Amino acid sequence: MSDGKLxxxxxxxxxxxxxxxxxxxxxxxxxxxxLPESFRINTLKVSHEKALELLSExxxxxxxxxxxxxxxxxxxxxxxxxTIWYKLGLVYIQGAVSMLASELLDVSPGHxxxxxxxxxxxxxxxxxxxxxxxxxxxxxxxxTSRVKxxxxxxxxxxxxxxxxxxxxxxxxxxxxxxxxDRVLLDAPCSALGIISKDWGVGRRWRERVSLxxxxxxxxxxxxxxxxxxxxxxxxxxxxxxxxxxxxxxVMHLLNSRQDARLCRxxxxxxxxxxxxxxxxNRRYHGDMAYCIRVYPYHSGSEGxxxxxxxxxxxxxxxx
Amino acid sequence: xxxxxxxxxxxxxxxxxxxxxxxxxxxxxxxVKAGDGRVRVCTAEAFETASILRKVVSVGxxxxxxxxxxxxxxxxxxxxxxxxxxxxxxxxxGEALMxxxxxxxxxxxxxxxxxxxxxxxxxxxxxxxxxxxxxxxxQIPKWRRIHGE
Numbered sequence: 307m308s309d310g311k312l313x314x315x316x317x318x319x320x321x322x323x324x325x326x327x328x329x330x331x332x333x334x335x336x337x338x339x340x341l342p343e344s345f346r347i348n349t350l351k352v353s354h355e356k357a358l359e360l361l362s363e364x365x366x367x368x369x370x371x372x373x374x375x376x377x378x379x380x381x382x383x384x385x386x387x388x389t390i391w392y393k394l395g396l397v398y399i400q401g402a403v404s405m406l407a408s409e410l411l412d413v414s415p416g417h418x419x420x421x422x423x424x425x426x427x428x429x430x431x432x433x434x435x436x437x438x439x440x441x442x443x444x445x446x447x448x449x450t451s452r453v454k455x456x457x458x459x460x461x462x463x464x465x466x467x468x469x470x471x472x473x474x475x476x477x478x479x480x481x482x483x484x485x486x487d488r489v490l491l492d493a494p495c496s497a498l499g500i501i502s503k504d505w506g507v508g509r510r511w512r513e514r515v516s517l518x519x520x521x522x523x524x525x526x527x528x529x530x531x532x533x534x535x536x537x538x539x540x541x542x543x544x545x546x547x548x549x550x551x552x553x554x555x556v557m558h559l560l561n562s563r564q565d566a567r568l569c570r571x572x573x574x575x576x577x578x579x580x581x582x583x584x585x586x587n588r589r590y591h592g593d594m595a596y597c598i599r600v601y602p603y604h605s606g607s608e609g610x611x612x613x614x615x616x617x618x619x620x621x622x623x624x625x
Numbered sequence: 626x627x628x629x630x631x632x633x634x635x636x637x638x639x640x641x642x643x644x645x646x647x648x649x650x651x652x653x654x655x656x657v658k659a660g661d662g663r664v665r666v667c668t669a670e671a672f673e674t675a676s677i678l679r680k681v682v683s684v685g686x687x688x689x690x691x692x693x694x695x696x697x698x699x700x701x702x703x704x705x706x707x708x709x710x711x712x713x714x715x716x717x718x719g720e721a722l723m724x725x726x727x728x729x730x731x732x733x734x735x736x737x738x739x740x741x742x743x744x745x746x747x748x749x750x751x752x753x754x755x756x757x758x759x760x761x762x763x764q765i766p767k768w769r770r771i772h773g774e
Contacts, residue, residue, distance in 0.1 A: 360746060389771075390722065390745065390750075394750070418674065440668075440670075441670065442668070458768055461701060464704070465686065466666060466671065466685050466686055468684070468685060469675045469681060470683045471679075473680050481678075
């Protein structure tokens with residue numbers, strides 16, 4: 307959150323008011339609130355009981371995040387990252403809704419998993435934890451500086467079965483077609499779900515920002531999907547609210563790959579809206595309602611979009 | 626990125642045994658040479674996957690710096706030791722905070738070891754080099770120090 311007054315660009319206001327299921331006043335109010343600090347216990351290094359005991363000794367208190375296995379809100383805020391336990395990698399500070407991405411992926415020990423846009427590594431380290439040392443997590447990012455943060459976080463969390471690569475994610479599908487059991491694409495986006503972290507995003511946003519992201523996201527989603535084995539699952543996630551970066555991108559995949567199927571997402575303990583089946587003069591696939599839109603006021607945390615897709619066994623490829 | 630040869634692996638494990646008193650260190654994992662004496666550790670499956678990929682930045686985690694004079698274990702490397710090392714020092718909270726800040730500290734009961742491990746609440750904090758005066762210099766990278774970066 308910034309000092310002063312929240313100012314949204316006129317284009318952004320107009321776009322937000324065009325979303326059929328969004329409560330604009332509640333959204334404005336949540337943009338003006340700081341995000342609660344939350345963390346995940348890294349079960350690769352410590353048990354829940356031990357971690358909570360160690361943090362309690364340091365004066366922290368917690369509330370379990372109802373929709374997550376390993377996530378907690380913590381008080382007081384802003385101090386956890388200065389503890390020994392954080393530095394040793396026993397806990398990982400991560401948004402309460404962001405943590406959902408890896409959980410929705412249904413990772414099991416032994417899976418080969420790809421995190422295509424992995425930096426700084428929040429979700430890749432979480433996947434590493436869910437793998438429990440068996441299988442492999444390939445964490446990729448295109449940016450040299452962001453790969454450094456990714457490497458530091460995988461090190462701190464002790465993920466022995468990790469591989470870091472630095473490719474343009476759009477070419478992965480050509481090189482590793484059908485290799486992975488699970489793929490996570492947490493795509494670069496306009497970040498309209500986390501304006502409370504940076505009010506400048508709301509002031510600067512123009513529709514062309516989302517159009518540019520949408521083009522990149524369409525290339526990435528095809529590549530991510532092509533990496534999946536038949537029968538495999540992928541999660542497409544963004545921390546933005548714009549249909550051009552969400553439903554439109556998923557629709558592009560469904561139109562391009564005839565064996566892609568949307569799967570219904572259901573999360574207990576969290577309020578959300580369903581994916582849009584229409585927006586403006588655009589019409590989307592009937593199964594788009596299987597996707598979920600988590601607005602910041604639903605979670606009291608970040609806004610996210612999640613789609614879960616399955617590659618059918620024995621299906622064709624390009625439509 | 627290449628695996629340690631059998632000879633290198635044996636030499637590395639012997640050095641760990643000599644300094645830390647622990648045998649067969651990381652026996653069930655693949656050890657990888659990563660330049661500047663760095664040894665990384667990963668699972669066999671991760672190594673196999675990395676072998677078919679291009680533009681691999683790294684695999685597994687950084688476990689140790691291996692020099693002619695000894696092996697300096699990282700935090701992760703030290704927590705992969707399967708039995709209790711001989712050169713470990715249990716630290717009080719204040720000492721542990723100093724250690725994790727990379728600050729020099731004098732160790733009670735030091736018996737002349739050149740490399741020691743710090744431990745706090747059962748978790749190893751990596752290795753420190755010890756001077757002739759008994760002052761330990763914890764090898765905590767800047768990005769991981771309590772007041773680092």
